[in-house]
Amino acid sequence: MRELLLAYGIFAMYYVMTINTIYLGIITFSFKKIVEIIKETFYSRYEPLSGSKYVPPISVLVPAFNEELTIKENVRSLLALHYPTHEVIVVNDGSEDDTLKVLIDEFRLNYYKPTFMKDTIATAEVKGVYYNPEYPNLYLVDKENGGKADSLNAGINLSHYSLISSIDADSLLENDALIRIARKYMERPDEYVAIGGNVRIANGCEIANGMVKKVQLPKKLLPMMQTVEYIKAFLGGRIGWSEINGLIIVSGAFGVFKKEYVIKVGGYRGGYPGEDMNIIIKLHRYMLDNDLSYKIDFCPDAVCWTQAPDTFKILGSQRKRWGRGNLKNMIEEGMYMFMRPKYKIMGWLTIPYNIIFETLSPYFRITGFLSLIGYSLLDMTGWKIIAVFMLINVLYGTLLGLGSLLLEEMAFQRYPRIRDYFKMVLYTILMFFGYRQLGIVWRFLGHIDFMRKNNTWGTMTRTSWNEGVEKDQAA
Amino acid sequence: MTEAHIDSSILQSFHHFLYYYQASNLPCGVIVARADLDKSWISKLKEHLEKEEPATAVQVNYDAKKGIIGLLLDGCNLGYTHFYALYVKEFLKEHDRLTGTMIVGSFPENSDDAEQMLFHMIKEIIDNKRDGKEIQVFKNPTLKKTETSSILIVDQDVHILQLLKKYLEHHTKYTVHTATDGKSGLDLYKKLLPDLVITEINLSAVDGYQFIKQIKNMDEQTRGHSEIIVLTNKHLEEDIKRTFEYGVAEYMTKPFSLIELQARIKRLVKVTE
Numbered sequence: 001m002r003e004l005l006l007a008y009g010i011f012a013m014y015y016v017m018t019i020n021t022i023y024l025g026i027i028t029f030s031f032k033k034i035v036e037i038i039k040e041t042f043y044s045r046y047e048p049l050s051g052s053k054y055v056p057p058i059s060v061l062v063p064a065f066n067e068e069l070t071i072k073e074n075v076r077s078l079l080a081l082h083y084p085t086h087e088v089i090v091v092n093d094g095s096e097d098d099t100l101k102v103l104i105d106e107f108r109l110n111y112y113k114p115t116f117m118k119d120t121i122a123t124a125e126v127k128g129v130y131y132n133p134e135y136p137n138l139y140l141v142d143k144e145n146g147g148k149a150d151s152l153n154a155g156i157n158l159s160h161y162s163l164i165s166s167i168d169a170d171s172l173l174e175n176d177a178l179i180r181i182a183r184k185y186m187e188r189p190d191e192y193v194a195i196g197g198n199v200r201i202a203n204g205c206e207i208a209n210g211m212v213k214k215v216q217l218p219k220k221l222l223p224m225m226q227t228v229e230y231i232k233a234f235l236g237g238r239i240g241w242s243e244i245n246g247l248i249i250v251s252g253a254f255g256v257f258k259k260e261y262v263i264k265v266g267g268y269r270g271g272y273p274g275e276d277m278n279i280i281i282k283l284h285r286y287m288l289d290n291d292l293s294y295k296i297d298f299c300p301d302a303v304c305w306t307q308a309p310d311t312f313k314i315l316g317s318q319r320k321r322w323g324r325g326n327l328k329n330m331i332e333e334g335m336y337m338f339m340r341p342k343y344k345i346m347g348w349l350t351i352p353y354n355i356i357f358e359t360l361s362p363y364f365r366i367t368g369f370l371s372l373i374g375y376s377l378l379d380m381t382g383w384k385i386i387a388v389f390m391l392i393n394v395l396y397g398t399l400l401g402l403g404s405l406l407l408e409e410m411a412f413q414r415y416p417r418i419r420d421y422f423k424m425v426l427y428t429i430l431m432f433f434g435y436r437q438l439g440i441v442w443r444f445l446g447h448i449d450f451m452r453k454n455n456t457w458g459t460m461t462r463t464s465w466n467e468g469v470e471k472d473q474a475a
Numbered sequence: 476m477t478e479a480h481i482d483s484s485i486l487q488s489f490h491h492f493l494y495y496y497q498a499s500n501l502p503c504g505v506i507v508a509r510a511d512l513d514k515s516w517i518s519k520l521k522e523h524l525e526k527e528e529p530a531t532a533v534q535v536n537y538d539a540k541k542g543i544i545g546l547l548l549d550g551c552n553l554g555y556t557h558f559y560a561l562y563v564k565e566f567l568k569e570h571d572r573l574t575g576t577m578i579v580g581s582f583p584e585n586s587d588d589a590e591q592m593l594f595h596m597i598k599e600i601i602d603n604k605r606d607g608k609e610i611q612v613f614k615n616p617t618l619k620k621t622e623t624s625s626i627l628i629v630d631q632d633v634h635i636l637q638l639l640k641k642y643l644e645h646h647t648k649y650t651v652h653t654a655t656d657g658k659s660g661l662d663l664y665k666k667l668l669p670d671l672v673i674t675e676i677n678l679s680a681v682d683g684y685q686f687i688k689q690i691k692n693m694d695e696q697t698r699g700h701s702e703i704i705v706l707t708n709k710h711l712e713e714d715i716k717r718t719f720e721y722g723v724a725e726y727m728t729k730p731f732s733l734i735e736l737q738a739r740i741k742r743l744v745k746v747t748e
Contacts, residue, residue: 047632048729050677051709080657080682084711134688136717175631175679209658209680 005375006382012368013389019357020396026240027403033243034235038411041180041301050082050179055186056163057085058178058256061155063148064169065093068102071169075103077210078167079138083178087137089155090169094124094145103140108132114141121153121267129158148252149268149275156259156267164262166276168253171306172202172210180302181256193283194257194296196250198234200414201227202305212305217420222315223308225435228401228427235300235411236404242298246350248284250296252276254304261286274325281333284346300411316442323362323446330359362444394432401428483597485545486590488536492547493589496582503582503589504548504556505613507596509575510567512537512544523566528559542574543600545593553581553612560610573608576600580613587665587696615697624744625650625669629660629678629686630706635729639673642733647746657681661689668699670744673736676707676714683707687721702743706731 049055060078064071071090078088092100103109109130117126124146131139143154152166163185167173177197185192204218218224241247250257252275262268265282268275280296287294309315334355340347372386405424408414415421485507496503512520517537524533532549546563548556560579567573578596586592596613626649628639636653643651652667654660658680664672672690676683687703694700703723707714715726725739740746 047677047708051707051711051714051728053711076681077679080677080679082677082708084709085713175677209656211679 009372029240059159063151073210091151197254319442320446323443504551
């Protein structure tokens, strides 16, 4: 019994080490690509490009559900994006608050019957479209509640351009975010089907007029953890995955897609969270099934700022939702691509990695941890082996985290103060003492939700972007 | 201008209220009159007004040094303020306390800056030596062009701002003011009412179109006029079409020539003395 527990525990340790080793491989690709990215962005002139007639027009889709506090500023800042031709389509997903009214009042929009709207993709009933010729590139679609994916589909139905961009209503895009992605797209317009933007945590930053004025690290614990976590996932992870064309997700907060293919794969899948990962898997599958040459890329210099949850309750519900969405995607789509040679990198690496090391990780980790505890209770003498293994894993993980921070410092330097850098290093290490474990438990709880067919979206409370400014004025 | 010399207790005591009306964009009426009063007369006046118009909240301040009384009416437009002033006049005349003209004004009808309005009203009362005891409606002097002409340039790119400022100040008689986003550009415009505005379309906070439109709206209200030159990265036909529809005078794209820009400026406004 004792040996069995020890063996299993050590197996779990090796499992974690394998994850880290794969991650090390990915981050190596990230380093390879970052040099390219630095050169590209250094030699690109985005301001002239943002008025060029050769840049393809983009429809920006903004699903909004109960966003009355932030929607006004966000739409204003989306309208002011530096881009040659773009339209902003806000889709009010049956909000229970004044989202619709706030927008109608602010932009003096008029009601139009949605008779002219195509129904390329079926959606919940559209009640009306609002428009004001004074803002020729703003549309507001009002529809029955149907979820985020459904809203995006409704936006696609109304959109006029061949590229679409999905943006969370609670995020702030930087002025040049869209043009940076477009520049990337223009390198190979026939191959790109999706390009994701970089998501950063806005908590702690100074925000005014829908713009991030001053970048600062969050003051609270949880947002700070998420800041380093996002840097690790986006810079360390996604740059590398995109280099081998094995990117499995383009963040729902900000990404650009070729509309044609989004429609071909049936639009966004409703009814479950994780529609952002779902659409990317479907795109991979469609392109590979039809033997089309394609690329799904990540553009780390196109930045979108988002509010991170700052309480355990809300963060927990977000992570459970992610866990649930991930499991659903793997069962629905991933299984068909698992180890199938036809699906190349996706079939051989991305999907197996996600199933074995992401989706199933709570089971291995939790059972492994329990068996090690059981073993220690039975025989205290073996603690040294366990300690050594744990130490190796923490060091390995920290090393990868530091690598991601190094990528950040090499290419972007968004946090200018030296102090900030040390703070991020500190939290990179702290992450392994409690935060990561909590994440794993939440993912497991998400799976339980999935089994119980609990299909709620959970809550996210928003604070007005102006909060920081108001405080400043009061001071 | 002799702004620094006018320092009245009315200005000080109304400062916070006016700031509040301005910030929350609520209307308020102001009456300023030359009168000879003391504490008991003021309370009598207050009583009288309360009896006649009980629904109106009024603040009264008397500047004994200068012999000027100021009244601030909550939520009143110009028409009503004028009507209310008749009661004040009636009372003052009846007791032979009125010593000069009365001026009435209302924010935001007469001025888009409540405090400046009061300031100019007091200034006018002091400057006005005639002793006709009539009620006058305030005419905003800031709406007239100021003596020193100015150019406002709005662009996100500080290098362009620096370059243009240096060049234009050297080659023309204008003072050049700059802003990096649409919102601060609008604020500056309100203050300066410049002869010429040079703006980018790609602006943050308020985009270029809204910026131009709000300038045109303001011009309409104040019957002023500023020429607008668009100097932009945007090379699209639709942008050219749309900006001209909004009433701009010139459309230039970057990269641009300083000589050409100067020539076009010359065509629009008088460049030298």
